[in-house]
Amino acid sequence: MGIAETYSRGRSVVAERPLTLLVAVVCVLLAVDLVSKLLGGSLSVLSLAVFLKDGLILGLVIGLAGVGLSMTYSILGFPNFAHGDYISSGAFAGWATTYVIAGSGTVSVGDLLLLGVSGDASAGSVGVSVVSTPLAVVAGLVMAVVFTIALTLLIDRLVYKPMRDQEGISLLIASVGVALALRYLIAFVFGTSRPGITGGSIPGIAVPGVGIRINAHEATLAICAIGLLVGVHVVLQYTKLGTAMRAMADNRDLARVTGIPTERVVRATWIIGGGLTGAAGYLITLETGTIAFDFGWVLLLLIFAAVILGGIGSVYGAMFGGLLIGLASTVSLVWIPSDFTTVAAFLVMIFMLLVKPSGLFGGVTTA
16 A cells, blocks of 8 residues: 555656656756766865865855845845845955055055055055954955945935835836946946955865865855854844844734834844845955956846745745855856856756745745
Protein backbone atom coordinates (compact mmCIF):
# COMPACT_ATOMS: atom_id res chain seq x y z
CA MET A 1 0.00 0.00 0.00
CA GLY A 2 2.86 2.38 0.85
CA ILE A 3 4.58 1.75 -2.49
CA ALA A 4 1.34 2.28 -4.38
CA GLU A 5 0.69 5.54 -2.53
CA THR A 6 4.21 6.80 -3.22
CA TYR A 7 3.85 5.91 -6.90
CA SER A 8 0.52 7.73 -7.04
CA ARG A 9 2.00 10.84 -5.47
CA GLY A 10 4.90 10.72 -7.91
CA ARG A 11 2.56 10.55 -10.88
CA SER A 12 0.58 13.46 -9.43
CA VAL A 13 3.69 15.62 -9.15
CA VAL A 14 4.74 14.79 -12.72
CA ALA A 15 1.25 15.55 -14.06
CA GLU A 16 0.46 18.66 -12.05
CA ARG A 17 3.90 20.23 -11.56
CA PRO A 18 6.20 19.11 -14.38
CA LEU A 19 8.37 22.23 -14.01
CA THR A 20 9.17 21.25 -10.42
CA LEU A 21 10.40 17.89 -11.69
CA LEU A 22 12.49 19.68 -14.33
CA VAL A 23 14.12 21.89 -11.70
CA ALA A 24 14.90 18.85 -9.56
CA VAL A 25 16.48 17.04 -12.52
CA VAL A 26 18.62 20.08 -13.41
CA CYS A 27 19.82 20.39 -9.79
CA VAL A 28 20.75 16.71 -9.67
CA LEU A 29 22.64 16.92 -12.98
CA LEU A 30 24.58 19.99 -11.83
CA ALA A 31 25.46 18.30 -8.53
CA VAL A 32 26.65 15.17 -10.33
CA ASP A 33 28.71 17.25 -12.77
CA LEU A 34 30.24 19.25 -9.91
CA VAL A 35 31.31 16.07 -8.11
CA SER A 36 32.73 14.61 -11.32
CA LYS A 37 34.76 17.79 -11.94
CA LEU A 38 36.17 17.62 -8.41
CA LEU A 39 37.03 13.94 -8.69
CA GLY A 40 38.39 14.32 -12.20
CA GLY A 41 40.69 17.19 -11.29
CA SER A 42 39.25 19.76 -13.68
CA LEU A 43 38.03 21.73 -10.64
CA SER A 44 40.09 21.99 -7.48
CA VAL A 45 38.66 22.10 -3.98
CA LEU A 46 40.49 25.41 -3.50
CA SER A 47 38.76 26.99 -6.52
CA LEU A 48 35.35 25.84 -5.31
CA ALA A 49 36.11 27.17 -1.83
CA VAL A 50 37.06 30.56 -3.31
CA PHE A 51 33.80 30.66 -5.30
CA LEU A 52 31.82 29.86 -2.15
CA LYS A 53 33.65 32.51 -0.10
CA ASP A 54 33.17 35.19 -2.75
CA GLY A 55 29.52 34.20 -3.09
CA LEU A 56 28.88 34.54 0.63
CA ILE A 57 30.58 37.95 0.71
CA LEU A 58 28.51 39.18 -2.24
CA GLY A 59 25.39 37.58 -0.78
CA LEU A 60 25.79 39.44 2.51
CA VAL A 61 25.94 42.77 0.67
CA ILE A 62 22.95 41.90 -1.51
CA GLY A 63 20.99 40.76 1.54
CA LEU A 64 21.92 43.90 3.48
CA ALA A 65 20.77 46.19 0.69
CA GLY A 66 17.79 43.95 -0.08
CA VAL A 67 16.36 44.40 3.41
CA GLY A 68 15.85 48.11 2.77
CA LEU A 69 14.24 47.46 -0.61
CA SER A 70 11.95 44.81 0.86
CA MET A 71 10.87 47.08 3.72
CA THR A 72 10.10 49.89 1.29
CA TYR A 73 7.93 47.61 -0.79
CA SER A 74 6.05 45.99 2.08
CA ILE A 75 5.31 49.22 3.98
CA LEU A 76 5.12 51.85 1.23
CA GLY A 77 3.80 49.58 -1.51
CA PHE A 78 6.13 50.27 -4.44
CA PRO A 79 9.44 48.91 -5.81
CA ASN A 80 11.96 51.71 -5.37
CA PHE A 81 14.17 51.80 -8.46
CA ALA A 82 16.26 54.57 -6.88
CA HIS A 83 17.52 52.09 -4.29
CA GLY A 84 20.62 51.22 -6.31
CA ASP A 85 21.59 54.86 -6.62
CA TYR A 86 21.15 55.31 -2.88
CA ILE A 87 23.88 52.66 -2.62
CA SER A 88 26.16 54.65 -4.93
CA SER A 89 25.41 57.97 -3.21
CA GLY A 90 26.19 56.60 0.24
CA ALA A 91 29.39 54.98 -1.00
CA PHE A 92 30.70 58.18 -2.60
CA ALA A 93 29.82 60.28 0.46
CA GLY A 94 31.48 57.77 2.78
CA TRP A 95 34.64 57.39 0.75
CA ALA A 96 35.02 61.13 0.25
CA THR A 97 34.98 61.43 4.05
CA THR A 98 37.48 58.59 4.41
CA TYR A 99 39.86 60.19 1.91
CA VAL A 100 39.67 63.61 3.56
CA ILE A 101 40.56 62.12 6.95
CA ALA A 102 43.20 59.68 5.70
CA GLY A 103 44.94 62.09 3.31
CA SER A 104 44.66 65.28 5.35
CA GLY A 105 47.94 67.21 5.26
CA THR A 106 49.40 65.32 2.32
CA VAL A 107 46.92 66.04 -0.49
CA SER A 108 44.61 69.02 -0.98
CA VAL A 109 41.09 68.65 0.37
CA GLY A 110 39.57 69.35 -3.04
CA ASP A 111 41.45 66.45 -4.63
CA LEU A 112 40.56 64.16 -1.73
CA LEU A 113 36.85 64.96 -2.01
CA LEU A 114 36.90 63.98 -5.68
CA LEU A 115 38.48 60.58 -4.89
CA GLY A 116 41.26 60.91 -7.43
CA VAL A 117 39.09 61.97 -10.37
CA SER A 118 41.51 64.87 -10.76
CA GLY A 119 44.55 66.14 -8.87
CA ASP A 120 46.98 64.16 -6.74
CA ALA A 121 44.64 61.96 -4.71
CA SER A 122 44.78 58.27 -5.59
CA ALA A 123 44.66 54.84 -3.98
CA GLY A 124 48.45 54.78 -3.89
CA SER A 125 49.00 58.28 -2.47
CA VAL A 126 46.30 58.05 0.22
CA GLY A 127 46.74 54.36 1.04
CA VAL A 128 43.38 53.66 2.67
CA SER A 129 42.75 50.30 4.32
CA VAL A 130 41.18 48.90 7.47
CA VAL A 131 44.64 48.26 8.89
CA SER A 132 46.52 51.44 7.95
CA THR A 133 43.67 53.98 8.39
CA PRO A 134 41.06 52.35 10.65
CA LEU A 135 39.62 55.59 12.05
CA ALA A 136 39.14 57.01 8.56
CA VAL A 137 37.33 53.84 7.47
CA VAL A 138 35.04 53.90 10.52
CA ALA A 139 34.28 57.59 9.95
CA GLY A 140 33.55 56.90 6.29
CA LEU A 141 31.18 54.06 7.14
CA VAL A 142 29.31 56.26 9.60
CA MET A 143 29.10 59.06 7.04
CA ALA A 144 27.80 56.65 4.37
CA VAL A 145 25.02 55.58 6.74
CA VAL A 146 24.13 59.11 7.89
CA PHE A 147 24.27 60.62 4.42
CA THR A 148 22.06 57.93 2.88
CA ILE A 149 19.51 58.27 5.68
CA ALA A 150 19.39 62.04 5.15
CA LEU A 151 19.12 61.57 1.38
CA THR A 152 16.25 59.07 1.62
CA LEU A 153 14.34 61.26 4.07
CA LEU A 154 14.84 64.33 1.87
CA ILE A 155 13.68 62.56 -1.29
CA ASP A 156 10.71 61.08 0.57
CA ARG A 157 9.70 64.57 1.74
CA LEU A 158 10.11 66.18 -1.68
CA VAL A 159 8.97 63.39 -4.02
CA TYR A 160 7.26 60.40 -2.41
CA LYS A 161 5.25 61.95 0.44
CA PRO A 162 3.11 64.17 -1.84
CA MET A 163 2.33 61.03 -3.89
CA ARG A 164 1.74 58.69 -0.93
CA ASP A 165 -1.97 58.15 -1.68
CA GLN A 166 -1.50 57.51 -5.39
CA GLU A 167 -1.13 54.14 -7.08
CA GLY A 168 2.13 52.23 -6.91
CA ILE A 169 2.87 52.75 -10.61
CA SER A 170 3.13 56.52 -10.07
CA LEU A 171 5.64 56.06 -7.26
CA LEU A 172 7.56 53.53 -9.35
CA ILE A 173 7.91 55.98 -12.24
CA ALA A 174 8.91 58.72 -9.81
CA SER A 175 11.59 56.43 -8.35
CA VAL A 176 13.01 55.86 -11.84
CA GLY A 177 13.30 59.63 -12.26
CA VAL A 178 15.02 59.95 -8.88
CA ALA A 179 17.42 57.16 -9.84
CA LEU A 180 18.44 58.86 -13.09
CA ALA A 181 18.85 62.23 -11.38
CA LEU A 182 21.10 60.82 -8.64
CA ARG A 183 23.14 58.66 -11.01
CA TYR A 184 24.04 61.43 -13.40
CA LEU A 185 24.58 63.95 -10.63
CA ILE A 186 27.24 61.56 -9.28
CA ALA A 187 28.67 61.19 -12.80
CA PHE A 188 28.79 64.98 -13.19
CA VAL A 189 30.71 65.45 -9.92
CA PHE A 190 32.94 62.36 -9.85
CA GLY A 191 33.14 61.42 -13.53
CA THR A 192 32.42 58.11 -15.22
CA SER A 193 35.74 56.36 -14.59
CA ARG A 194 36.26 53.51 -12.11
CA PRO A 195 39.08 54.67 -9.83
CA GLY A 196 40.82 52.45 -7.32
CA ILE A 197 39.93 53.31 -3.74
CA THR A 198 41.93 51.18 -1.33
CA GLY A 199 45.70 50.92 -1.37
CA GLY A 200 48.64 49.21 0.28
CA SER A 201 48.92 45.63 1.41
CA ILE A 202 45.87 44.09 3.05
CA PRO A 203 46.69 41.37 5.59
CA GLY A 204 44.55 38.29 5.95
CA ILE A 205 44.35 34.85 7.48
CA ALA A 206 44.33 31.42 5.84
CA VAL A 207 41.46 29.07 6.64
CA PRO A 208 42.96 25.80 7.93
CA GLY A 209 42.31 22.73 5.81
CA VAL A 210 40.87 24.67 2.87
CA GLY A 211 43.67 26.95 1.76
CA ILE A 212 41.58 30.03 1.06
CA ARG A 213 42.59 33.38 2.45
CA ILE A 214 40.22 35.91 4.01
CA ASN A 215 41.65 39.42 4.02
CA ALA A 216 40.89 42.17 6.50
CA HIS A 217 38.42 43.92 4.21
CA GLU A 218 36.38 40.79 3.58
CA ALA A 219 36.30 40.05 7.31
CA THR A 220 35.21 43.62 8.05
CA LEU A 221 32.40 43.38 5.52
CA ALA A 222 31.19 40.06 6.90
CA ILE A 223 31.27 41.19 10.55
CA CYS A 224 29.52 44.51 9.86
CA ALA A 225 26.88 42.98 7.57
CA ILE A 226 26.02 40.14 9.96
CA GLY A 227 25.88 42.56 12.89
CA LEU A 228 23.52 44.89 11.04
CA LEU A 229 21.26 42.03 9.91
CA VAL A 230 21.06 40.73 13.47
CA GLY A 231 20.19 44.26 14.57
CA VAL A 232 17.31 44.36 12.08
CA HIS A 233 16.04 41.06 13.46
CA VAL A 234 16.10 42.43 17.01
CA VAL A 235 14.26 45.62 16.01
CA LEU A 236 11.55 43.74 14.11
CA GLN A 237 10.92 41.06 16.71
CA TYR A 238 11.52 42.72 20.07
CA THR A 239 10.54 46.40 19.79
CA LYS A 240 7.28 48.35 19.51
CA LEU A 241 8.58 49.85 16.28
CA GLY A 242 8.98 46.38 14.79
CA THR A 243 5.43 45.46 15.82
CA ALA A 244 4.11 48.65 14.23
CA MET A 245 6.05 47.93 11.03
CA ARG A 246 4.62 44.43 10.78
CA ALA A 247 1.10 45.74 11.41
CA MET A 248 1.42 48.45 8.79
CA ALA A 249 2.85 46.00 6.25
CA ASP A 250 -0.13 43.69 6.81
CA ASN A 251 -2.81 46.38 6.56
CA ARG A 252 -1.99 50.09 6.42
CA ASP A 253 -5.58 51.31 6.84
CA LEU A 254 -6.20 49.07 9.84
CA ALA A 255 -2.91 50.19 11.37
CA ARG A 256 -3.96 53.82 11.02
CA VAL A 257 -7.37 53.15 12.59
CA THR A 258 -5.84 51.37 15.57
CA GLY A 259 -3.73 54.42 16.36
CA ILE A 260 -0.35 53.42 14.92
CA PRO A 261 1.51 56.59 13.83
CA THR A 262 1.96 55.59 10.19
CA GLU A 263 4.07 58.59 9.17
CA ARG A 264 6.46 57.84 12.00
CA VAL A 265 6.69 54.24 10.82
CA VAL A 266 7.38 55.45 7.27
CA ARG A 267 10.22 57.65 8.52
CA ALA A 268 11.63 54.77 10.52
CA THR A 269 11.46 52.59 7.40
CA TRP A 270 13.50 55.10 5.43
CA ILE A 271 15.97 55.50 8.28
CA ILE A 272 16.57 51.77 8.71
CA GLY A 273 16.48 50.98 5.00
CA GLY A 274 18.64 53.98 4.10
CA GLY A 275 21.20 53.22 6.78
CA LEU A 276 21.56 49.60 5.66
CA THR A 277 21.80 50.68 2.03
CA GLY A 278 24.53 53.22 2.72
CA ALA A 279 26.49 50.68 4.74
CA ALA A 280 26.15 48.12 1.93
CA GLY A 281 27.51 50.58 -0.64
CA TYR A 282 30.49 51.54 1.49
CA LEU A 283 31.34 47.96 2.47
CA ILE A 284 31.18 46.48 -1.03
CA THR A 285 33.50 49.27 -2.22
CA LEU A 286 35.87 48.48 0.64
CA GLU A 287 35.94 44.83 -0.44
CA THR A 288 36.25 45.36 -4.22
CA GLY A 289 38.63 48.32 -3.94
CA THR A 290 36.97 50.26 -6.79
CA ILE A 291 34.01 52.60 -7.18
CA ALA A 292 31.93 53.81 -10.12
CA PHE A 293 28.96 56.13 -10.58
CA ASP A 294 26.66 53.31 -11.73
CA PHE A 295 27.78 50.36 -9.61
CA GLY A 296 24.67 50.60 -7.41
CA TRP A 297 22.42 50.40 -10.46
CA VAL A 298 24.22 47.25 -11.65
CA LEU A 299 23.95 45.74 -8.17
CA LEU A 300 20.23 46.61 -8.06
CA LEU A 301 19.45 43.86 -10.58
CA LEU A 302 20.83 41.23 -8.21
CA ILE A 303 19.08 42.87 -5.25
CA PHE A 304 15.72 42.68 -7.02
CA ALA A 305 16.41 39.05 -7.87
CA ALA A 306 17.15 38.33 -4.21
CA VAL A 307 14.03 40.11 -2.95
CA ILE A 308 11.79 38.33 -5.46
CA LEU A 309 13.42 34.98 -4.74
CA GLY A 310 13.01 35.41 -1.00
CA GLY A 311 9.41 36.57 -1.28
CA ILE A 312 8.49 40.20 -1.93
CA GLY A 313 7.89 42.00 1.35
CA SER A 314 9.82 39.54 3.53
CA VAL A 315 12.89 40.88 5.28
CA TYR A 316 14.18 37.40 6.07
CA GLY A 317 13.44 36.40 2.51
CA ALA A 318 15.68 39.25 1.31
CA MET A 319 18.47 38.06 3.61
CA PHE A 320 18.40 34.42 2.50
CA GLY A 321 17.61 35.34 -1.09
CA GLY A 322 20.69 37.56 -1.13
CA LEU A 323 22.89 34.70 0.02
CA LEU A 324 21.47 32.36 -2.64
CA ILE A 325 21.87 34.92 -5.42
CA GLY A 326 25.41 35.70 -4.29
CA LEU A 327 26.36 32.03 -4.28
CA ALA A 328 24.70 31.47 -7.66
CA SER A 329 26.66 34.37 -9.16
CA THR A 330 30.03 32.93 -8.15
CA VAL A 331 29.53 29.14 -8.14
CA SER A 332 28.14 29.39 -11.67
CA LEU A 333 31.71 30.19 -12.76
CA VAL A 334 32.28 26.43 -12.59
CA TRP A 335 30.22 26.10 -15.78
CA ILE A 336 29.98 29.50 -17.50
CA PRO A 337 32.20 32.55 -18.24
CA SER A 338 32.18 35.46 -15.80
CA ASP A 339 30.22 37.66 -18.23
CA PHE A 340 27.14 35.48 -17.72
CA THR A 341 27.03 35.21 -13.93
CA THR A 342 24.14 37.68 -13.65
CA VAL A 343 22.15 35.54 -16.06
CA ALA A 344 22.88 32.49 -13.88
CA ALA A 345 21.61 34.34 -10.80
CA PHE A 346 18.33 35.17 -12.53
CA LEU A 347 17.97 31.60 -13.76
CA VAL A 348 18.27 30.40 -10.16
CA MET A 349 15.55 32.87 -9.21
CA ILE A 350 13.29 31.62 -12.01
CA PHE A 351 13.87 27.96 -11.17
CA MET A 352 13.11 28.55 -7.50
CA LEU A 353 9.93 30.46 -8.33
CA LEU A 354 8.81 27.58 -10.51
CA VAL A 355 8.97 25.39 -7.41
CA LYS A 356 7.54 28.00 -5.04
CA PRO A 357 5.92 30.90 -6.93
CA SER A 358 5.46 33.06 -3.82
CA GLY A 359 9.19 32.92 -2.97
CA LEU A 360 11.11 31.23 -0.18
CA PHE A 361 9.33 33.24 2.53
CA GLY A 362 6.18 33.97 0.52
CA GLY A 363 3.31 35.35 2.53
CA VAL A 364 5.55 36.66 5.29
CA THR A 365 5.49 40.45 5.26
CA THR A 366 8.20 42.61 6.78
CA ALA A 367 9.53 39.73 8.86
